[in-house]
Amino acid sequence: MPEGDTVWRSCRRLHEVLAGRELTRSEFRVPTLATTDLSGITVRGVVSRGKHQLFRFANGFTLHTHFRMEGAWRIYARGRKWTGGPDFQIRAVLATADHDAVGYRLPVTELLPTADEASVVGHLGPDLLGPDWDLDEALSRIGRQPERTVGEALLDQRNLAGIGTFYRAELLFLQGLHPRTPVAAVPNLRRVVQRGQQLLYANRWRPEQSTTGDLRSNKRAYVFERPGQPCRRCGTTIRTEEFGTPGQERRSYWCPRCQPLADADSALPDR
Numbered sequence: 001m002p003e004g005d006t007v008w009r010s011c012r013r014l015h016e017v018l019a020g021r022e023l024t025r026s027e028f029r030v031p032t033l034a035t036t037d038l039s040g041i042t043v044r045g046v047v048s049r050g051k052h053q054l055f056r057f058a059n060g061f062t063l064h065t066h067f068r069m070e071g072a073w074r075i076y077a078r079g080r081k082w083t084g085g086p087d088f089q090i091r092a093v094l095a096t097a098d099h100d101a102v103g104y105r106l107p108v109t110e111l112l113p114t115a116d117e118a119s120v121v122g123h124l125g126p127d128l129l130g131p132d133w134d135l136d137e138a139l140s141r142i143g144r145q146p147e148r149t150v151g152e153a154l155l156d157q158r159n160l161a162g163i164g165t166f167y168r169a170e171l172l173f174l175q176g177l178h179p180r181t182p183v184a185a186v187p188n189l190r191r192v193v194q195r196g197q198q199l200l201y202a203n204r205w206r207p208e209q210s211t212t213g214d215l216r217s218n219k220r221a222y223v224f225e226r227p228g229q230p231c232r233r234c235g236t237t238i239r240t241e242e243f244g245t246p247g248q249e250r251r252s253y254w255c256p257r258c259q260p261l262a263d264a265d266s267a268l269p270d271r
């Protein structure tokens with residue numbers, strides 16, 4: 001599943017091939033945009049906000065897309081075969097004289113005035129990879145719900161934008177925190193969030209996400225998607241469960257020995 005670093009890299013590449021270029025063709029395979037034609041319009045730029053993508057056009061409009069679980073934007077040099085999936089999964093095509101940008105499996109594809117972008121991304125907390133990353137603001141937002149689990153708080157894009165289940169699992173392992181630890185019981189929340197920002201930053205140019213420093217496919221993670229396997233640090237069997245607000249449960253992974261569950265009362269004196 002795409003996380004903030006993947007979206008950031010995707011938008012950087014889209015920006016490189018589209019910014020300042022005029023669209024020779026556009027196509028939207030969603031009912032609300034079926035008749036929209038952006039050909040002749042210049043692309044001002046492409047930016048990411050958390051896991052959202054914003055394509056800004058010279059006509060004052062922004063195309064807003066989101067990957068959710070399986071979406072992707074692919075870029076093809078003119079004349080190259082599109083290989084991102086079957087045709088029926090295509091939601092948007094933006095073509096210039098040199099490239100085709102093709103959006104696959106996008107659950108969100110909408111056009112809105114650029115001046116109204118806040119209506120779709122204004123709720124997001126500070127973007128971990130944004131130029132306006134603000135650690136104190138993120139900590140302040142997380143701190144508003146001290147009884148909530150740190151696992152849920154880190155995934156909530158209204159607190160900070162960019163962390164998904166991969167970085168959550170890995171970050172909590174690296175910090176020795178059980179995913180269900182209440183926010184109030186985290187001894188050094190500032191350090192946790194800083195480390196999370198560093199993990200995304202370190203991976204932002206890489207197609208393969210790794211928190212171990214090893215890029216081999218079965219060595220990239222400490223605990224993510226490794227349930228039943230031994231912890232790389234202590235050998236204890238990695239556990240997994242789904243938890244969260246009903247309807248928004250997400251899967252977590254942890255080592256019971258490296259990440260013991262502390263309770264809020266025992267940690268309060270440290271705060």
Ligand SMILES: [Zn+2]
Nearest residue numbers: 231234255258
């Ligand atoms: Zn362990």
